[in-house]
Amino acid sequence: MFQNPRTQFYTTHVRQELAFGPENLGRDPQEICARIDEVAAELGIADLLESRVTQLSGGQMQRVACAVAMCNNTSLIVFDEPTANLSADVIDQLATLIARLKADGHTIIIAEHRLSFLSGIADRVYCFDKGNIALTATGEEFYATSDEERKQLGLRSLVPVPMPQLPEPAEDGLEISNLTFAYRHGNTVLNINHVLFPAGKITALLGPCGSGKSTLARIVCGLEKAKHASITLGGQKFTSRDAYLVMQDPTRQLFSDTVIDEVTLGTTKAEKQHIDAHAILAELDLAEHESDHPQALSGGQRQRLVIATALAANKKVYIFDEPTSGVGYKHLVAISRVMRKLADTGAVVIVITHDAELVTEVADH
Known part of the structure; x- marks a missing residue:
């Protein structure tokens, strides 16, 4: 599979x-x-x-x-x-x-x-690091690994992480009211009376598969049009040009011939002068892949590359749709830092996820 x-x-x-x-x-x-x-x-x-x-x-x-x-x-x-x-x-x-x-x-x-x-299911575990086997263990030995040891290996939690309880947002930001949406000849997918995503904060958007989370993201970014909706940002009418979406499938957002060119794709010559693409790639552990073709990267690397382009985009609203699928602990932390950096600029940051580790690490609401 x-x-x-x-x-x-x-x-x-x-x-x-x-x-x-x-x-x-x-x-x-x-x-x-x-x-x-x-x-x-x-x-x-x-x-x-x-x-x-x-x-x-x-x-x-x-x-x-x-x-x-x-x-x-x-x-x-x-x-x-x-x-x-x-x-x-x-x-x-x-x-x-x-x-x-x-x-x-x-x-x-x-x-x-x-x-x-x-x-309790795995009988044998091999931990890979850059093409080499860094650890070999039985399932019982591996799941007895201490928290500190597994973090040093760059591994995610070995025990279930509960979804944290976080406060509801109350600040100004992206407000959506009276939104309804249905795909053609289909049932209503979204029926939202009111929802607020505060500026300068990271809001986790949760819910079962197929409940409409990604559809809402596509509406905010102008990829779908709601039948009815009032969307404002800071009390002013919101335009989808101010939003950036990191999709679930990063392959659909990569178009350049090299990783370094992908970071600034779509920016003007003047904007490029203020973007340090090398530093952005280094922050997401992609520096050694600058000359590679984006489609030659692994799934997790492609995910991080699209997040690098988000960091360079200079938008007011950022939406990350399942940004930590296919990444280990070290890169989960790196992605969390990028989100926090964007929120600290005053941007609205929304993360659509099922990943309790990510919500625990980064979400405010």
Whole structure:
């Protein structure tokens, strides 16, 4: 299963996608249908079976990609960042399913940065660092690692992190009132009476997969148009030109031939003179990749590169959509510092996330 599930979908509807692999393996149609229903029930996607793949949220795509791997029912299953964009309850479902597959005799390889859900499941752990194996341990040894040791290794928390309780915002900032939105021929996706994202603060936007978080971000940035909405910034009418969105899928925002050129893409010659692209890349641990093609980077590196472009953009509103999917502890902290730096300029910073570690690290509201 790829880190970016969008790249491994080949059909138009979810049920077709789940059947695609088994059909190509020549399996019996009745067996395929039964397996699809079984896996869909286990992963909680039965209500998505007749949906179009292009209408799914990032988290829903991730669950469907997991289901595709399950439906193929091969002896070896490889998961690449399977928990990216997933909420805690869905991660628990995934952990239960992986444990069941293991008990059924499947060989399972999981490349991950979010680690707590594999406690009691992983039998052997390899920790990579720049292409080398920095640590080899049994699952029991690894999950006995102290907090200080795991931070030195650049690893995320080995125990579940609860979502913190934070105060509701009360300052001036980006205010959205009387907003309704529905995709064409679809049900209402958003119906918001009032919401405030304060300037100079970082606000976490939470909710289940498919609940409309990314849709709200797209409306603020002008990529979708609400049927009704009043959006103001500091009491003045808001224009989407003042907003910058870091999308869930960073591949869709990278256009230059080199990493260093990507940072200042779209800025004027005068603006470039005030942007230290080298320092920005160094801050996000990308300095050694300045001459690389952006699409040659790993998923986590591409994520950080788009965040670097946000840092150079000089906007009044920044929205980060799942910015820590595919990153370890060190880079989670680096991304948090970038968000804080932007908020300290007086900008509105919104982070859409399921990542309790990130919310604990950086969110004000």
